[in-house]
Amino acid sequence: MQLQSNKRLDPMPLITLKQVKRCYRLGQTSITALSDINLQIEQGEFVAVWGPSGSGKSTLCNLIGTLDNPTFGQIIVNGRNIAEMTDAEQSDHRNHSVGFIFQRFNLISVLTALENVCLPLTLRGESKTVSSQKARSILADVGLETEADRRPDKLSGGQQQRVAIARALVTEPPLIVADEPTANLDSKTAEQIVALMRRFNHSLGTTFIFSTHDEHLLKEVGRRIRLHDGRIIEDIVTTANEKQVC
Amino acid sequence: MLTWLKIGFLNLLQNRRRSLATLGAIAFGFAAISLLGGFTDYIFKSLEDTYIYAQSNGHLSVFKKGFLEKGSLDPGKYLIEEKELATIISLCRQEPEVVLATPQLDINGLISNGSVSTIMMASGKDPAATNRIGSLARGFTARLKLFKGSSFPDDAFAKAGISQGLADKLGLAPGSEIIFMTNTIDGFMNAMDAEVIMTFDASIEILNDLYVSIPFSFAQALYETKGADRVNILLKNSRQTLPLKRRLQKIFSAQGLATEIFTWKQLQPSYSRIHNMFNVIFSFVFIIVLTIVALSVINTVSMAVVERTRETGTLRALGLKRSGVIKMFASESAILASLGSLGGLLLTVTVWALVIFFEPTWIPPTIPKEVPLEIHLVPWFLIFTTFSMVGLAAVAAVIPARRAAQMSIIDALGHI
Ligand SMILES: Nc1ncnc2c1ncn2[C@@H]1O[C@H](COP(=O)(O)OP(=O)(O)OP(=O)(O)O)[C@@H](O)[C@H]1O
Ligand SMILES: [Mg+2]
Numbered sequence: 001m002q003l004q005s006n007k008r009l010d011p012m013p014l015i016t017l018k019q020v021k022r023c024y025r026l027g028q029t030s031i032t033a034l035s036d037i038n039l040q041i042e043q044g045e046f047v048a049v050w051g052p053s054g055s056g057k058s059t060l061c062n063l064i065g066t067l068d069n070p071t072f073g074q075i076i077v078n079g080r081n082i083a084e085m086t087d088a089e090q091s092d093h094r095n096h097s098v099g100f101i102f103q104r105f106n107l108i109s110v111l112t113a114l115e116n117v118c119l120p121l122t123l124r125g126e127s128k129t130v131s132s133q134k135a136r137s138i139l140a141d142v143g144l145e146t147e148a149d150r151r152p153d154k155l156s157g158g159q160q161q162r163v164a165i166a167r168a169l170v171t172e173p174p175l176i177v178a179d180e181p182t183a184n185l186d187s188k189t190a191e192q193i194v195a196l197m198r199r200f201n202h203s204l205g206t207t208f209i210f211s212t213h214d215e216h217l218l219k220e221v222g223r224r225i226r227l228h229d230g231r232i233i234e235d236i237v238t239t240a241n242e243k244q245v246c
Numbered sequence: 247m248l249t250w251l252k253i254g255f256l257n258l259l260q261n262r263r264r265s266l267a268t269l270g271a272i273a274f275g276f277a278a279i280s281l282l283g284g285f286t287d288y289i290f291k292s293l294e295d296t297y298i299y300a301q302s303n304g305h306l307s308v309f310k311k312g313f314l315e316k317g318s319l320d321p322g323k324y325l326i327e328e329k330e331l332a333t334i335i336s337l338c339r340q341e342p343e344v345v346l347a348t349p350q351l352d353i354n355g356l357i358s359n360g361s362v363s364t365i366m367m368a369s370g371k372d373p374a375a376t377n378r379i380g381s382l383a384r385g386f387t388a389r390l391k392l393f394k395g396s397s398f399p400d401d402a403f404a405k406a407g408i409s410q411g412l413a414d415k416l417g418l419a420p421g422s423e424i425i426f427m428t429n430t431i432d433g434f435m436n437a438m439d440a441e442v443i444m445t446f447d448a449s450i451e452i453l454n455d456l457y458v459s460i461p462f463s464f465a466q467a468l469y470e471t472k473g474a475d476r477v478n479i480l481l482k483n484s485r486q487t488l489p490l491k492r493r494l495q496k497i498f499s500a501q502g503l504a505t506e507i508f509t510w511k512q513l514q515p516s517y518s519r520i521h522n523m524f525n526v527i528f529s530f531v532f533i534i535v536l537t538i539v540a541l542s543v544i545n546t547v548s549m550a551v552v553e554r555t556r557e558t559g560t561l562r563a564l565g566l567k568r569s570g571v572i573k574m575f576a577s578e579s580a581i582l583a584s585l586g587s588l589g590g591l592l593l594t595v596t597v598w599a600l601v602i603f604f605e606p607t608w609i610p611p612t613i614p615k616e617v618p619l620e621i622h623l624v625p626w627f628l629i630f631t632t633f634s635m636v637g638l639a640a641v642a643a644v645i646p647a648r649r650a651a652q653m654s655i656i657d658a659l660g661h662i
Binding site: 058062065067068087088091092094095096100102104106108109110111115118119120122123124128167 | 249252253256257260556557559560561562563564565566567568569570654655656659
């Protein structure tokens with residue numbers, strides 16, 4: 001009985017966006033980057049956000065990753081509205097529950113690949129031995145065990161992005177947000193990176209949300225959210241049975 | 247924590263030229279403060295030693311209550327009588343901290359070379375005690391010879407040391423015969439012959455035409471008394487000055503003695519004036535140096551904050567809190583200040599060693615003679631300077647680091 005009721009709780013969405021709107025102030029005028037966003041993302045999904053430049057992909061990724069706060073509406077994570085969290089609480093939330101992969105990799109240039117991967121653990125005060133051990137094993141998972149002691153400038157773009165993926169995964173977060181993770185890579189490497197993320201999505205059950213404007217990369221994804229002018233114009237679950245169009 | 251120090255250190259290395267410039271500012275600032283502090287310490291110590299040892303006044307002086315205010319009008323009334331004198335001296339000698347306690351009697355009158363006479367002020371001290379105090383002096387004061395001629399033998403009686411101005415006025419030199427004419431305690435006129443055995447420069451110019459040094463017993467004879475106007479006490483350690491003053495005060499009042507005790511600082515008004523002057527000079531330099539260091543740190547950290555905006559945004563995305571951003575830049579700046587202080591310490595020690603090697607000399611304000619110029623290495627002061635530098639650098643870094651901490655994460659990440 002107990003188990004069953006737990007199971008019923010399980011499908012509680014990882015993230016819920018309700019009536020979300022994000023406006024930017026530019027001098028006197030206000031630009032609406034996103035509006036009327038209603039969205040639920042479940043644990044274990046592999047979601048692509050796509051659309052033309054300026055459609056609001058980055059804005060949506062930032063909001064989901066709690067790097068930014070909505071102008072209006074609610075974003076609910078673990079039952080809490082992130083707009084009501086303090087900055088320090090949001091920082092803790094990101095450290096424990098969100099991994100980030102950036103378009104320009106954003107590795108710390110003075111640190112080695114291994115130290116970069118350790119960073120999220122170091123930030124939460126994890127011991128050096130434990131974090132190094134975890135970081136080494138995850139670097140091996142992304143195929144970079146031999147590059148662990150190299151600085152980012154000695155690695156190729158694809159290798160740097162794999163270090164970044166390792167860094168995002170090292171805390172075993174339920175969610176990884178990647179804003180255009182492949183935009184700075186050639187198409188072959190881009191496909192490898194998406195495949196790598198998909199692999200971890202399958203093996204670890206980590207939820208991935210990544211944005212792209214490259215339609216070629218949408219083949220593998222489980223769900224596509226298409227944005228246009230700050231609105232969701234299409235939300236398709238491809239691998240599941242149901243097909244949903246908004 | 248180690249990772250933060252490492253990030254800080256590596257970032258400093260990455261901007262070597264800028265880091266070196268700031269490090270240099272901190273090192274020179276450190277050296278300026280610690281050298282001036284070391285020189286100031288030397289000045290204070292030599293003022294102390296000159297008064298206590300070279301002029302053989304001791305650390306404490308015991309007077310009859312009221313002597314310093316009214317004694318010159320009615321010296322007889324404020325004299326320490328023979329019996330009291332013996333009691334005071336024997337009580338002092340019971341204190342283990344006391345090296346010696348010796349009486350002194352100052353008198354005024356006329357001094358004559360046989361044909362001309364002029365007014366003088368004579369200080370009567372026990373030659374044996376004076377010689378002993380002089381032998382206990384430390385540093386250059388021990389080697390300081392402030393007179394021409396010979397010093398008083400321990401049993402000297404009708405001998406005198408004459409200040410140079412007075413000697414010039416009366417045409418006196420060591421070996422000259424002179425006559426002292428003074429009042430006795432009962433108001434009669436008294437005259438005694440004496441021999442000049444030394445001339446010296448008085449410590450203050452206005453005394454140079456007046457001041458005479460004679461043996462205590464001779465002063466007593468001129469004044470026809472068995473008493474003294476004060477007892478000077480030499481201590482083993484200067485730090486005991488105030489505790490012993492309080493202690494002796496209690497002991498004397500318990501014995502029913504109406505005395506007052508003054509410290510060497512109280513009796514040497516120029517000490518606190520010079521002390522204050524150097525404190526003002528030091529504070530000026532200290533504030534200027536700290537301002538320069540603070541500005542240089544703020545400048546360096548501001549540049550680092552701008553250059554590393556995207557890095558800061560990344561760390562914030564990974565979970566670094568606002569306070570963490572401030573700590574990161576502040577600890578980086580503290581590392582810089584620690585290295586700068588180390589450089590400053592090396593500079594200070596180098597200058598200190600050069601001063602010891604070349605032995606420069608100068609004429610300080612209180613000793614009318616060329617003496618060695620010294621710079622003291624004062625450990626607690628060097629530690630204080632290091633902490634000031636490191637603390638200041640960390641605090642100064644907060645000003646630009648706060649800007650980095652307050653920036654929105656997406657703006658920081660979007661920064662090129
Ligand atoms: N910081 C900002 N200040 C003002 N306007 C902004 C800001 N960030 C984004 N915008 C605007 O909001 C809209 C959505 O921008 P967003 O960056 O989310 O789009 P995007 O889909 O990620 O575009 P791209 O493919 O170019 O990265 C755009 O019109 C953009 O100009
Ligand atoms: Mg974008």
